[in-house]
Amino acid sequence: MLLQHPIVQTAASSLRTDPSNPDSSKFHAGAPRQSTALAILAGLWLILFFAALFAPPLLDDADATHANAARHIALTGDWVTLHVNSIRYLEKAPLPYWLVAISFRIFGFNTFAAHLPQGIGVLLLAILGYAWANKAFGARTAFYTGIAVLTAAGVFLFTRIFIPEVLLSLLLCISLYCLLEALSRSNTRSAYAMWAALALAVLTKGLVALVFFFGAGAIYLVLSGDYRKWRALRPFTGLLLFLAITAPWHILAGLRNTGGMNGHGFFWFYFINEHVLRFLGKRIPMDYNKLPGYLFWSLHLVWLFPWALFLPSLCDQSIKAFIAHRRASTPIFENWPVWTAYGVAILGILLRNLFHAPYLLVVAAAGLVILLIELRRRQRLEPGTALLHIETYAQRTTLLLAVYSGLILVFFSLSTNQEYYTFPAYLPLLMLLMHAVVRSETTFSIDKASRRWITVAHAAFTILGIAIFVALAYGLWTSRKEAFVPDIGDLLAHRGVGDYTLSMSHLFDLTGPSFAALRLPATLAAIAFAFGPAIAWLLRQQRRHLAATTTIALTSGLFLIAAHIALVRFEPMLSSQDLAEKIQELEDDRVISRDNEVLLYGDQAYGSSIPFYLGEDVELVEGRSTSMLFGSTFPDAPHIFLTDADLLAGWGTGERKILFVPLEKRDDVDKLLGSRQVLLEETSGKALVTDRPLDRQPPVDSVHIRSVFPALHLPR
Template identity: 65%
Template sequence: MTNSTLSKPLDRAETRVISAPRRSTALAILTGLWLIIFFSALFSPPLLDDADATHSNAARYMVQTGDLVTLHVNGVRYLEKAPLPYWLVAASFRVFGFNTFAAHLPQAIGVLLLALLGFRWASRAFDDRTAFYTGLGILTSAGVFLFTRVFIPEVLLTLFLCGALYCLLRALEAKPGQSAKYAYMMWALLALAVLTKGLVALVFFGGAGLVYLTLTGGHKRWGTLKPFTGTLLFLAIAAPWHILAGLRNTGGMNGHGFFWFYFVNEHFLRFLGKRYPKDYNKLPGYLFWSLHIVWLFPWSLFIPAAVVVAVKRWKSRAATLRDNLHTLNFKHQTTLLLALYSALVLVFFSISTNQEYYTFPAYLALLILIAAALVRAEDNYAEDKSSRRWITFAHAAFAVVGIGVSLTLAYGLWRSRHLPFVPDIGDLLAHRDVGDYTLSMSHLFDLTDASFAALRLPAALAAITFAVGPAIAWLLRSKRRHLAATTAIALTSTVFLVAAHIAFVRFGTMMSSENFAQKIQQLEAAHAISPDSEIMLYGDQAYGSSIPFYLGKMVYLVEGRSTSMLFGSTFPDAPHIFLTNRDLIDTWGHGPRKVLFVPLEKRDAVDQLLGNDKVLLLDNSGKALYTDRPLDH
């Protein structure tokens, strides 16, 4: 990292000439952070139940059958998702085998590519320091880390959409001989975005792009974007899968097939909150907006400074910009397009049904804007009191958060100081209303003194980090060493995310059922149960979706014809894996051996159903594995 240089001796109205790391150094730092935060986290914990293992099951089915068109989960058609993320994970499985590393590798690579895209875009539009800060923001934001712990497509969608937007700007500004390259790249990336998440990609790109072109007069250069041949390229990439999926998946519920379920049900009815079956919630408005402070933390602390900078720039140049929107330079073009795009994403999901991670596609745009405003505020730190005030506010807030987290963790460590370490934290959690949880990491609210003892290492690491990091960053800022201060914030977040991953691993036995699959495999290897035993899961498959993944075979679902399994089960060729309570009672103890996995939420129901007529094989994290007769030996 290059040293800051002095133009002349400092006084109260002067500041250092702030440098940026050399490009090679900056890229090396960003790559190192990615290796520490994301690549090292690919090996544990095991695949989690619900979406993580469910989606991994779909990719595994592709490898086992070679069917790259129709997704299947536990042998049942799974028609609600676009295929590209599953193709990528299937290719990873081919190379690395069926494991956590292979399942999450495409997402981790997506994060690295997203950081590099942000670096390149910000470098061209603003400067190298903004590019460096953008990369730091992507790699150390809480939301990017949290929402890439499971197999969901948001990071890939963000990469393709933002890549397409960048190519849009480059095509409009490039010389005639070079614009075609960026135009075709734009159409190709947009097609990949559609294959990643569906029609919402067209809504975000088209909405932001059309408004931008209208405001700036870019529609007059529409031909530069190759609308005819580009559309053909888009269709050549995006259309074949949709057509084949529609032709191969007909005759489902009420005569509906892929086209109705995927386009009408999963897009329009989901937006309106009328999707069938209704299994999605909508966050209250105050949570939807305020939680972005958490998802973009610690960089969200600089949003007030970004707003102040934006307002000042608008007031000073409003008349000029209004009169010259058609001649904006690349910096102002970037600012306008990213503002339109991020606003569209946020407003869209504030209206529709949503989950916390749905606004992930706006993260890169917001972080570039925050980084650009932070750099400008740093440059004006000495002479602009409002910039200095809001940067100081951000550091004060960071320090308050750090002190609060440190004291809370220190209190927990003190209370659990005499308690023994128990590796299975799931057996120690309070489990208050677990079925009602809808927020990520909600189980942290269940922590007791005994369970806190299992988190001593990550808790101590996080406590020390938050006690020291914000103070160092503030001290560096007060000395006007801005690059070092901002980097210190990123490093503080890096250590905290490492501690968070260690804690995440400790929660692994609670959030994954891999150990139950291992128990079944061990019993089969020891000939205690037959390989032909019927493996059953009580309730929705999401409760134990990691079991069929690690076993590599279908399981029966008792009272589990619901949510993602419901529509696929209505096709004539659906496997006969759906059982009722009556079916379970009638076959329990008869015919092939039954091995039944019961999630915590269904323990009481199964106890009432089977009573004492069951043999316990494993009890872990509140979940149980039963069989209907004594073991063979």
């Protein structure tokens, strides 16, 4: 079935040498056969992504929050207004939630169904990269692009949770691919496919999709001179198709969601608050951090690891292309000192992480003026001359991918950001990197610069591998006498770097004793880095380039398997599924009645997996914040928000209360409830407490309960 997918068939058919690209034939040499390449890509995906769909369970915060929104769609059939815990959730575009809701209806409410659309998105992204790179650069670059997408650290890491980035990346890259196809072949179907993919991208992430596509497309059309072919893009009928896909949801969402905070409804909250004010860092509520400029840029070496090690090769190939263009008297490079000075000014803004709107507008206007003056000057000299000398499909692809990925990186260096926001740039960057690797491999024996930089990459990979192996071996040796503790959360430092609003904050919580719970993944990673980099370098020196690059991918693949096992070990800390199961277990054993009230203390993100696995909405104590804030202001919002006073007034009366207390709020609840609480379960500092003794003694093997008199915190 997989090999019959239309995109796979497109990839297969495009394996033939592109006649419009005279350089493509030499880059087919040494590439695996079509069947072998597709089998390797499918195998990598099955091992690294499909097998990882079953565990760990949904994580608290964004993962389970978004799954709850999709669950509401599947249960209620309301495909217009997203809800989380029955509260309007208006900050997100709907397409990812529609897909997961469909998956829930087919496979049930479970982790596999929640993450399956993302897993399929990764596969399609790899196949798209394979097909596009094959058409532009040849079969070997296509194969390398496919395995790079599947083994890049960032692609794997940022598809462990339910976020829309992989779907956005897929749809935007499809629209860009169709843009080139429409321009190069005047293909009407490609033009309409471009508009349809762009519309779906808007329904995936909002207006930022338009910024990236039209920004990159406009710059590309001006630089390449393809703006003269604008009719091939079917702008009028295509725009109608775009609106036919995007407008209905936006209109219905606006009509159904009015009268919120300060009289605002969907349109203000979604378009102004979630787009304009988020970019400016003034979103309500202000619950997003921003990475420092130097960290934002340098972390991409991690997200694209191990392929980012070939960045020097990409720079080397880019410099050679720059020199070649200058020798060909490419128009734009006649004023290269002006462009260099302008580039230095932009670089200073990015590295210093400046954001002063008037200054940025002046800089942007200056760039536009320089561009228009240069274009007008060239047109006077040679009417119709493009700013860049673009002839082949490979050159067009290179220009478009470079402009598109650069725009994304610059945009999020200025905006508020999370580490994964630049995910849509990963495929174009990896494609450019892999093309540079192939060119370096092709000239490895005759070009000293190519050989030097590709050797530098292998040397860095080997040295880094040795360092990682030594660090892991040391950790394994020093923790050899430590007892294995299933609940790794009890051994972490809980430093709260970035207040956990950055997705990688928990990495700073690792401690020596916690290493004992990570022996298996640490051993696998140590083995991978002890042998993989050295073997790849040895194969490279023997001129066995395909085997060398594939070995790098396999090394990264084994490391990602180890990383996934480590993530599963963090389950008690990152997910609250076990606490939801404890409630269900107590009910099944009739230790407590099924007529009880489940409450979460603090923001719902602290324990968002509990309502998902319980299959019911819960009340929030002092939780009217972040994603729940705006939706709670609508007049028909259910009364699920309690204050501390409400909790105290109802505690011990009426139906049994079961309160989830996150680690961050344990001290607050201790001060509030004191000895009026009974501890049902505790894991990774999170606790379930109830307001009265149990109805009867539980079976010894099924429940372990500790009464708290007088304090909740007991020695661990």
